[in-house]
Amino acid sequence: MSFKFKTKCLALFCTVLIAEGVQAENCRLSVSQPRIDYGVIRNESRAESPLLALGKRRVQLNVLCVEPSAIGVRFIGAADGQGYLFGRQGRFRLALLQAQVDGRVVEWTLAHRPGETADGQLLPGQVLVAQAAGKRLTAQVEIDTDLPTSALQVRSQTVLEGQGRFELVSPAAPLSR
Template sequence: MRREPAGSRRWGLALLCFTALMANEAQADTCRLSLSQPRVDYGVIHRTERMEGASGRQSLGKRTLHLTVVCTHPSVMALRFNGVPADGHGFQFGRQGRFTLSLKQAQVDGRDVEWTVAQLPGEPASGRLLPGQTLVARATGARVTGRRLTAQVDIDVELAPAALAVRNQTLLEGQGGFELVSLAVPPSQ
């Protein structure tokens, strides 16, 4: 049996798989959500390449996607991400990791917008998509309606140090889907 030297062991880290979903049939007929790439592949990572984050977890660095929503009629722009919650702060990546998603540089019809949490309408949000939350585009304190939403999606993957202690190449992955949410009915009903 051939053994690799300890420093040359590799572990494979692949795939964050994303899908685009619509909340209801009427929304699906009038709006289209797309991503610049539906899959993010971190490739094979050697143990020596890992970087420790501030939390003691191993960070694989940020990746960026571009999200676009185009509607035939003006619509309230509200998004949620459906994935397996890792904790209250992110989504599951492998058994011992998580990934977070943040919406940056968002615009509706060319106008800069900020985000609020639909469940807490008066509270501004950082643009971070958390499990169970819907973010609503707002400007000057009111929901924004429009035909085109563009945003940068920053993805950050972190793993517990134990997730990196593997003997063989190992596939770790996370998945989920972005959903354009219709807010015709207030979220509390």
């Protein structure tokens, strides 16, 4: 099945904005690239499916602590339960991959289920906690963005954005909303 779009001057500017430089207690979080730009999408693109994948992008997440600490991370942004909103109809999902604490490979647990390993998917409302304490955490943040092809049916230039921020969470502290 192919879709034909009647609008000739379609241009979508697609961007995911991620806040960086968050600080908590004796730790500081930074992201290598706070803005992911998917560029312009024109309606000449013919989609064979009802969903248009904009592709996966990766940025580096770093947490540096003065003292060895338990490190928990969450993402705060407009969400729909399965991911974070991208424009009105799209969604982006986050995964923390290749995590290391002080140079050693580490797995994630969910803050509300200590001891149970997690796959690194950073879902809305969840806190991922590194299973080992340390001074330095590094991880690749994979951002996977898609939107329904119906979102391409616009009459003029349209900007689509997804926004949010990473937050450090002390696993011993209660979660703020």
